[in-house]
Amino acid sequence: MLSQKLTNIPDMSEIKKADFKKFCTATILCAITLFSGAQHRISGYIEDKSTSEKLFGATVVIEGTSQGAVSNFHGYYSLEVPSEVVLVYSFVGYEPIKKAIHLSGDSTLTIGLSSSVVLDEVVIEGNKDERIELTPQVSTVKISGKQLMNLPAIGGEVDVLKAIQLMPGVQSGKEGLTGIYVRGGGPDQNLILLDGVPLYNVSHLGGLFSVFNPDVISDVTLMKGGFPARYGGRLSSVINIKVKDGNKVNNTTEGTVGLISARVMNQGPIAGGRGSYLIGARRTYIDLLTRPLSKSASDGKSSFGYHFHDINAKLSYEVTDKDKIQLSIYQGDDRGLAKLKDTVDNSRSIFAWGNLLTTARWNHLFSDKVFTSLMVNYSKYRFKLDYEYENTREQENESFEYKSGIEDIGVSYEVEYYMNNNHNFLGGIQFINHFFTPGVNRIKTNLEGSEMETTFGSFDIRSTEFSGYVEDQWSLGSLVKFNLGLHYNNYQIEGDYFHSVQPRATARILTSDNSSLKFSYASMQQNVHLLTSSGAGLPTDIWVPATDIAKPQSSQQVTIAYTRTLDFVGADLTIEAYKKEMSNLIAYAEGENWEESAADWQDKVESDGRGDSKGLEILLHRKEGRFNGWLGYTISKSDRQFSSVNFGRTFPYKYDRRHDVGLLASYEINDRTDISMAWVYGTGNAITLGEARYVAVLPGQVTPQDIGFFWGPSMGFGPAGEAEHYNGRNGFRMRSYHRADLGVRFKKQKKNGQRIWNIGIYNVYNRANPFYYYFDETYDFNTNETKRKLKQVTLFPIIPTFSYTYKFN
Numbered sequence: 001m002l003s004q005k006l007t008n009i010p011d012m013s014e015i016k017k018a019d020f021k022k023f024c025t026a027t028i029l030c031a032i033t034l035f036s037g038a039q040h041r042i043s044g045y046i047e048d049k050s051t052s053e054k055l056f057g058a059t060v061v062i063e064g065t066s067q068g069a070v071s072n073f074h075g076y077y078s079l080e081v082p083s084e085v086v087l088v089y090s091f092v093g094y095e096p097i098k099k100a101i102h103l104s105g106d107s108t109l110t111i112g113l114s115s116s117v118v119l120d121e122v123v124i125e126g127n128k129d130e131r132i133e134l135t136p137q138v139s140t141v142k143i144s145g146k147q148l149m150n151l152p153a154i155g156g157e158v159d160v161l162k163a164i165q166l167m168p169g170v171q172s173g174k175e176g177l178t179g180i181y182v183r184g185g186g187p188d189q190n191l192i193l194l195d196g197v198p199l200y201n202v203s204h205l206g207g208l209f210s211v212f213n214p215d216v217i218s219d220v221t222l223m224k225g226g227f228p229a230r231y232g233g234r235l236s237s238v239i240n241i242k243v244k245d246g247n248k249v250n251n252t253t254e255g256t257v258g259l260i261s262a263r264v265m266n267q268g269p270i271a272g273g274r275g276s277y278l279i280g281a282r283r284t285y286i287d288l289l290t291r292p293l294s295k296s297a298s299d300g301k302s303s304f305g306y307h308f309h310d311i312n313a314k315l316s317y318e319v320t321d322k323d324k325i326q327l328s329i330y331q332g333d334d335r336g337l338a339k340l341k342d343t344v345d346n347s348r349s350i351f352a353w354g355n356l357l358t359t360a361r362w363n364h365l366f367s368d369k370v371f372t373s374l375m376v377n378y379s380k381y382r383f384k385l386d387y388e389y390e391n392t393r394e395q396e397n398e399s400f401e402y403k404s405g406i407e408d409i410g411v412s413y414e415v416e417y418y419m420n421n422n423h424n425f426l427g428g429i430q431f432i433n434h435f436f437t438p439g440v441n442r443i444k445t446n447l448e449g450s451e452m453e454t455t456f457g458s459f460d461i462r463s464t465e466f467s468g469y470v471e472d473q474w475s476l477g478s479l480v481k482f483n484l485g486l487h488y489n490n491y492q493i494e495g496d497y498f499h500s501v502q503p504r505a506t507a508r509i510l511t512s513d514n515s516s517l518k519f520s521y522a523s524m525q526q527n528v529h530l531l532t533s534s535g536a537g538l539p540t541d542i543w544v545p546a547t548d549i550a551k552p553q554s555s556q557q558v559t560i561a562y563t564r565t566l567d568f569v570g571a572d573l574t575i576e577a578y579k580k581e582m583s584n585l586i587a588y589a590e591g592e593n594w595e596e597s598a599a600d601w602q603d604k605v606e607s608d609g610r611g612d613s614k615g616l617e618i619l620l621h622r623k624e625g626r627f628n629g630w631l632g633y634t635i636s637k638s639d640r641q642f643s644s645v646n647f648g649r650t651f652p653y654k655y656d657r658r659h660d661v662g663l664l665a666s667y668e669i670n671d672r673t674d675i676s677m678a679w680v681y682g683t684g685n686a687i688t689l690g691e692a693r694y695v696a697v698l699p700g701q702v703t704p705q706d707i708g709f710f711w712g713p714s715m716g717f718g719p720a721g722e723a724e725h726y727n728g729r730n731g732f733r734m735r736s737y738h739r740a741d742l743g744v745r746f747k748k749q750k751k752n753g754q755r756i757w758n759i760g761i762y763n764v765y766n767r768a769n770p771f772y773y774y775f776d777e778t779y780d781f782n783t784n785e786t787k788r789k790l791k792q793v794t795l796f797p798i799i800p801t802f803s804y805t806y807k808f809n
Contacts, residue, residue: 458602
């Protein structure tokens with residue numbers, strides 16, 4: 001062996017100088033060969049055996065070691081191994097495969113995994129993806145499409161964003177809405193990617209449903225901190241949603257009918273299995289109910305209708321063993337129409353908003369070490385409001401139009417270089433051309449024979465972004481692993497340039513065979529703002545560019561985490577503490593909103609905002625077995641500060657919550673029936689509310705003794721000169737929020753497919769959660785006093801839901 005070879009080294013004095021150089025060279029080459037252990041590289045794809053769907057985040061590990069690799073977004077892996085080795089391939093929800101391999105050189109191997117069969121309850125299985133203590137990632141949670149479909153449905157719809165709201169560190173905003181507020185950030189600070197391309201509006205029906213059709217989703221990854229250098233452009237989170245590629249083995253069709261919507265999906269192979277396609281569509285039919293009801297209630301004088309739809313389509317084709325192309329499209333729209341017609345006056349209102357996203361991608365393998373991806377994408381979000389009025393008697397008419405939106409054209413190129421098992425490099429560049437329509441108003445009138453047209457507001461503006469990034473996932477022995485990176489951004493708008501160098505770093509240190517400590521630091525910059533007056537994710541929330549007045553937002557976040565695999569229950573435990581600081585935040589100035597005045601949006605905002613957020617999160621996540629789900633708890637504090645708001649003093653962010661709990665549990669009773677439940681609890685939102693009234697007398701005015709009474713706008717008497725007393729901005733807390741949802745699925749195998757009934761109950765114990773507060777004023781004639789009582793409006797009581805799904809063979 002090596003020690004024997006070294007003992008046979010001859011005495012140097014006996015070696016001729018002419019032979020000394022040859023001897024040293026041979027010795028070095030021999031040592032390199034011995035220490036390398038005849039390493040070879042094995043690479044390929046990890047996929048679903050039944051559909052050939054590529055699996056993102058699957059693992060391959062050398063048995064008995066912590067050495068391995070994780071498949072990238074496209075399912076590709078690459079790993080250096082000895083000549084003889086046993087590899088273990090695994091992914092959550094699938095049966096792991098052990099493969100004994102004998103190599104004489106570099107090789108490629110594509111592995112198909114089969115869906116796991118749930119074993120008896122007494123058998124505890126370990127997690128079938130990369131153990132949480134081994135990965136360097138921090139503040140990252142992955143939800144598979146199968147686990148997503150186990151969620152209780154609302155209106156027959158499973159919603160990916162409502163699943164994310166159950167995670168620690170994620171707030172839901174208001175009752176029933178799909179708003180996402182991560183670690184004290186706003187809804188605009190989430191980078192929501194659909195197959196790697198940002199979406200700006202992710203809500204249907206004013207925020208009650210998200211735009212993501214659950215049938216077409218492969219998996220979802222949520223990152224709340226420790227962002228790798230490849231991601232940029234947002235401060236608070238990355239939500240990466242992968243759409244299925246389509247079934248390359250069989251043609252399948254499934255359809256679902258729910259309480260307010262229906263959806264259908266078809267997928268199958270093309271070109272003899274070298275490619276696949278997928279198409280999914282969804283539409284609500286609320287308008288089929290509201291139109292006849294509104295006509296009946298108004299004797300045919302008025303009509304109101306609303307609907308939304310979305311379409312997903314994807315085409316994948318393997319041109320060669322080293323080249324794959326993909327084309328995908330998403331299109332979704334919300335549209336409402338209200339009409340009023342009588343003998344004289346006619347009016348019509350139309351409001352519409354939606355997304356269009358198209359992507360072309362080319363993946364190429366230069367070698368088993370170098371994987372590249374070139375992507376070109378186009379996306380557009382638009383909102384439009386039209387109002388028309390006509391007086392048939394006077395022959396007069398007027399119209400009002402408001403529109404806003406954002407349009408992007410982007411190109412990106414990414415290279416992944418698998419140097420060896422200790423270094424995995426990734427780098428890329430990206431260019432985006434933004435075209436903003438912040439909010440343009442147009443009024444046309446024809447009154448008394450005189451026509452007039454006026455256009456005002458915030459007009460179109462362009463900006464460009466160039467980004468470059470590099471990162472290295474670096475292993476230092478078996479105990480320490482890093483992900484080190486740098487993200488550079490150059491942003492240009494109207495001759496102003498903003499440069500940003502954003503360092504990123506995460507570190508993992510194993511503290512035992514099943515636990516680790518993790519640390520992360522991330523600096524981020526965001527070049528877009530969202531002007532919102534409601535926080536509900538409504539279409540009147542306006543996307544605007546960073547400018548010299550409203551500069552790009554920036555943040556710094558530090559996270560410390562302890563992770564542990566609990567083998568005795570088959571679950572992961574994560575405890576994280578974080579602190580995040582944000583700057584250059586914007587908000588509407590007092591009394592301003594999207595529809596008032598002809599001023600440019602930059603004249604309506606406060607743009608020197610600062611944010612501070614800190615908290616502790618605990619997550620227990622079980623992914624396998626008959627019983628699975630997660631329990632999350634967050635204790636946190638989030639503040640804001642503007643120089644011209646609240647006298648420059650710090651105040652609580654409106655979605656600041658001291659305590660937040662999210663529980664999801666799913667149990668498979670047998671192969672035909674499973675049950676799931678979700679429970680959420682949160683400290684009430686912080687709002688600005690008058691807590692008292694007093695008599696206000698300005699200098700030079702009448703004295704309190706001279707004050708009489710007046711007939712107030714509330715149709716009651718009240719003292720003249722009343723003023724409202726506020727305990728600071730957002731100084732009042734709403735009631736705590738909590739709710740339970742329940743779902744049951746009944747599955748049955750039929751001759752030509754599978755039938756699934758999904759029965760659910762939203763808000764099982766009928767909790768009256770506050771949506772907003774108002775003061776109700778009544779005048780007491782007996783006491784000559786106006787009495788005020790604080791009341792709340794509740795949005796959703798207990799609601800039964802259902803859906804029926806049929807999957808054809």
